[in-house]
Amino acid sequence: MTLYSRRVLAIALISGITTSLTACGGGGGNTKPTTPPPSTPVTPPVTPPVTPPVTPPVTPSVTTSYNPLRSQLDPENVPAAWAENQNGTVLLQGQGVKVGILDSGADPTNAALAGRITSFLDFVIPGNTTAMDGFGHGTVMAEIIGGTANADGSGGDEFYGGVAPLSDLYIARVGDDTGTIQSSLAPGALTSLLNQGVRLFNMSFGEASMVTSGADGVPSDPNSVITEEHGFYAPTVAAGGLLVWAAGNTGAAQPSMEGGMPYLEPNLQKGWLTVVNVTLSSSGTVTGLDTSTATPSNACGVAAAWCLGAPGDVFFSPVTGTTFSTGHADGTSNATAIVTGVATLVWQQFPYFTGNNVQETLLGTATSLGNPALYGYGLVNAAKAVNGPGAFDWGVFDVTMPSTATGIFSNAISGTGSLQLDGEGTLTLTGQNTYTGGTVVNGGRLQVMGSVGNLTVNGNGGVEGGASGTGVINGNMINSGTFDNTKGNLAIKGNYTANGTSTTMVQLGTPLMVGGSATINGGALALSATSSYVVKTVEPVLTTGTGLTGTFSTLDLGSVFATGTLSYTANAVNATVTRSSVAAVASEGLPAAAFSTQQTAQHIEAALLQADQWAVNDPTAHAPFLQSASAFLSAANMAVASASIDSLAGQIHASSQALSFQQEGIVNRTLADRLSDPGASSSSGGWFQGTGVDGDIGSAGFASGKYSGGGAMTGYDLPLSPNLIAGAALTWNHLSTTYALDTGTSSTRSSGLSLYGRFGEGNAYVTGRVGQDWLTSDINRWALLGDAIDTIASQRDDTMTFLYGETGYHLTFATASLIPFASLGYNLLHRGAINEAGAGGFGLMAHSEGFDQTDGQVGARLTYDWLWSGGRTYVSGYALYQRVFSGDDLAFHAAYAGASTATFSVEGVNSPRNSAWAGLGVTTQLRRGWSWFLNLDGQVAGGDTNTRVVSAGVRLSL
Numbered sequence: 001m002t003l004y005s006r007r008v009l010a011i012a013l014i015s016g017i018t019t020s021l022t023a024c025g026g027g028g029g030n031t032k033p034t035t036p037p038p039s040t041p042v043t044p045p046v047t048p049p050v051t052p053p054v055t056p057p058v059t060p061s062v063t064t065s066y067n068p069l070r071s072q073l074d075p076e077n078v079p080a081a082w083a084e085n086q087n088g089t090v091l092l093q094g095q096g097v098k099v100g101i102l103d104s105g106a107d108p109t110n111a112a113l114a115g116r117i118t119s120f121l122d123f124v125i126p127g128n129t130t131a132m133d134g135f136g137h138g139t140v141m142a143e144i145i146g147g148t149a150n151a152d153g154s155g156g157d158e159f160y161g162g163v164a165p166l167s168d169l170y171i172a173r174v175g176d177d178t179g180t181i182q183s184s185l186a187p188g189a190l191t192s193l194l195n196q197g198v199r200l201f202n203m204s205f206g207e208a209s210m211v212t213s214g215a216d217g218v219p220s221d222p223n224s225v226i227t228e229e230h231g232f233y234a235p236t237v238a239a240g241g242l243l244v245w246a247a248g249n250t251g252a253a254q255p256s257m258e259g260g261m262p263y264l265e266p267n268l269q270k271g272w273l274t275v276v277n278v279t280l281s282s283s284g285t286v287t288g289l290d291t292s293t294a295t296p297s298n299a300c301g302v303a304a305a306w307c308l309g310a311p312g313d314v315f316f317s318p319v320t321g322t323t324f325s326t327g328h329a330d331g332t333s334n335a336t337a338i339v340t341g342v343a344t345l346v347w348q349q350f351p352y353f354t355g356n357n358v359q360e361t362l363l364g365t366a367t368s369l370g371n372p373a374l375y376g377y378g379l380v381n382a383a384k385a386v387n388g389p390g391a392f393d394w395g396v397f398d399v400t401m402p403s404t405a406t407g408i409f410s411n412a413i414s415g416t417g418s419l420q421l422d423g424e425g426t427l428t429l430t431g432q433n434t435y436t437g438g439t440v441v442n443g444g445r446l447q448v449m450g451s452v453g454n455l456t457v458n459g460n461g462g463v464e465g466g467a468s469g470t471g472v473i474n475g476n477m478i479n480s481g482t483f484d485n486t487k488g489n490l491a492i493k494g495n496y497t498a499n500g501t502s503t504t505m506v507q508l509g510t511p512l513m514v515g516g517s518a519t520i521n522g523g524a525l526a527l528s529a530t531s532s533y534v535v536k537t538v539e540p541v542l543t544t545g546t547g548l549t550g551t552f553s554t555l556d557l558g559s560v561f562a563t564g565t566l567s568y569t570a571n572a573v574n575a576t577v578t579r580s581s582v583a584a585v586a587s588e589g590l591p592a593a594a595f596s597t598q599q600t601a602q603h604i605e606a607a608l609l610q611a612d613q614w615a616v617n618d619p620t621a622h623a624p625f626l627q628s629a630s631a632f633l634s635a636a637n638m639a640v641a642s643a644s645i646d647s648l649a650g651q652i653h654a655s656s657q658a659l660s661f662q663q664e665g666i667v668n669r670t671l672a673d674r675l676s677d678p679g680a681s682s683s684s685g686g687w688f689q690g691t692g693v694d695g696d697i698g699s700a701g702f703a704s705g706k707y708s709g710g711g712a713m714t715g716y717d718l719p720l721s722p723n724l725i726a727g728a729a730l731t732w733n734h735l736s737t738t739y740a741l742d743t744g745t746s747s748t749r750s751s752g753l754s755l756y757g758r759f760g761e762g763n764a765y766v767t768g769r770v771g772q773d774w775l776t777s778d779i780n781r782w783a784l785l786g787d788a789i790d791t792i793a794s795q796r797d798d799t800m801t802f803l804y805g806e807t808g809y810h811l812t813f814a815t816a817s818l819i820p821f822a823s824l825g826y827n828l829l830h831r832g833a834i835n836e837a838g839a840g841g842f843g844l845m846a847h848s849e850g851f852d853q854t855d856g857q858v859g860a861r862l863t864y865d866w867l868w869s870g871g872r873t874y875v876s877g878y879a880l881y882q883r884v885f886s887g888d889d890l891a892f893h894a895a896y897a898g899a900s901t902a903t904f905s906v907e908g909v910n911s912p913r914n915s916a917w918a919g920l921g922v923t924t925q926l927r928r929g930w931s932w933f934l935n936l937d938g939q940v941a942g943g944d945t946n947t948r949v950v951s952a953g954v955r956l957s958l
Helices: 078-082 137-146 183-195 225-238 266-271 301-306 332-349 355-364 582-589 595-617 623-632 638-647 651-675
Strands: 098-103 117-122 168-173 200-203 242-246 272-280 286-289 307-311 396-401 406-409 418-423 426-429 439-448 455-465 471-473 477-479 482-484 490-492 496-498 503-507 512-514 517-521 524-528 536-544 547-551 554-556 562-568 572-579 685-697 705-721 724-739 744-761 764-785 788-809 811-813 816-831 844-846 849-868 871-886 892-896 899-906 914-925 930-941 946-957
Touching (some): 200 332, 301 307, 355 396, 396 406, 477 482, 524 572, 554 562, 724 764
Parallel strands (some): 098 200, 242 272, 439 455, 455 477, 455 482, 471 490
Antiparallel strands (some): 272 286, 705 724, 764 788
């Protein structure tokens, strides 16, 4: 057989198997490779690879429910692996992993492959884009790797699906309809698949000759078969790919030339796996290598260091019109496809793995079957493999994780090799690891929740404990990066060295414990507070068993509200930490223009002075408030401190009171527009008016707000004399406001009843309004306590009593008139009690309180009218100046609910003392007593306060 005419490795079809599954019929003949010609073995000019350690075989528990139809799933613990997805709740079934299958093609009409072929490339018939498989072997491989479970299995039984039934199958047809593989097509196929992102390749074909036979030459001969094939596959290995090969079906003590190629070309080993076929008992346990007459499996031999076993006797959906039409076959090709499927699951679990990472994970987690010369590392174990490596036997296990990646290695990892972490992701070790080569963290974060040996952390790397606090470093640690002991205590049994570029992070109350000595060559010590409130504390932050030398260069307390110093003894580092005044920190670190922030800092400090006493005398009774206060004091910088202070101001309550007065002023303005309109009817009748409003309130030093809303009014006019009309109206309004600086939102709903009237004598008139509104306000805001966010919510019920009067005089000029006017208003707000819940007691509490406000207006209206469409239309415009005479200061006394005796004054945006209104309106009297009106009003004031109102309505005279 020449290099360019290779037969697919035998998958022998066993006819008439009735001993274990009488329902399954066989059929067809056997496909068996030609026996290689005898030759004199050649000793390769390389050092043989390390043979895996001989471990006594593990005897699996006997299971009486084993189903031979599931030989590709159950003996390898595949269903258990499906349930071990670290990245979500869906089953781990190969999603997103691209698997290349170099073979005789694939039949898309096969029941297990319907809709499963992602890509098909034909290298036998260039230009063919239709998936096909005239021989059937490639279809079987695709079924075992990623086929879908279906009812069309062997002998009418069910096919239980492939190992990775949701993987992406990339088929490269390099074998013809007779099963002959053209090896020269492999390089092009591999390159094309690599360009599509494929890194895992199933290679169930090869020479019949053993790798040690010398039949394919030696690497030193540039014209030898081995040299040429090395050139075929080396680029794939160099690209981080993994090639999974069948050992062969000749019953030899050594694998085929392809399966054993790293024996002659060691640089291929990192991307190579070779698979032997093992037989199973009726209970599903391994009984040995398959020694059947038709397809006896080759042994691992010199490939032991990269060799695994898997069952080769597999049932699948029949491949119609081929020798695989019975749906049952046996051979190392099937075993290879199973291992490829398990590799797919591992690559899905750890998508940042290289082919070498996947290879070593599969080898190190295999279930030992004894003699490595026969079985290599043993039976592939999917459930264990998807939980990370089980052994480091091949030097450095180098993992590079992207920034968003997380991964967990939960197996107990043994071996003489080492672990190296690069990148920016987070890797967690939960097993009790015994590998002796040490761990190096160059980048990313290593979380130790189990145990490791010697540990080195370089500049961009970090190490941390887990929440369980069970992590142990059974060796020495050298830190030139970041060691975070605040997320869970991580004990060091050996020595600890902190270099100048290092950061050592410790939580107060949980010192870093070093069993040996500590050498501090500078670097930073970063302390973080516990959830307990601390006024002043002196405590150890690092202790040693055999001595301490050196000092830290800097101390970072992690909070702008704390000061501290370090002291050193022969065996410990102690820290003295004292709480700083919130008011003093704000005064020194924030601009004086931030009036509200400075004021709130004083309020918080007053409450914390009370907390200082509780922390010493009665911490249990005040635990929620003390815990929230501690969280507030954890602000790491002035930006967070400023935002935290602002979030506790409560100014939204004072500002919402101003909006209540503003809302009443809007109602007064819209009703005054109607009553003073020259086109207003003096007859009895009913009317309805809708209003929409939006605007802003603001004042220097306080959070501004944007509001919007609307409402409705309906009433009835009743003439009492030719010059006097009276009426009653019902009002409904809603106003929603969002405040800047994340200080919160308010929503106010109101309903009211008012009486109004208009008296005219000649060209003069007087209008008035009196009544009451009932308001319900829901206020929601957010408290920022350091890095924690909590919601503060409250609801209060208010009432607003109002009086409004206006007088004016009509100066008539033909079809126009000018109306100067003046008005007075009085509003009394009875605000309900404030009882905010949330933020551990940093919500406000305040008693109910009354606020009254008196204002006056002077202005003029200009009106023009004409006859139009059978009625008279009036267009008017006005402008006025408004002055608040009293009651514009809406500050009130309150306290934080958790420190009710530390009262303070809460201020917010007040009602503007001076403002101006302007507006336009149109009224049209129609036939049959109908009229309609539309008004646009706007208010401007100092600061950021302004209002825009649109109202429209209809009236029916009776």
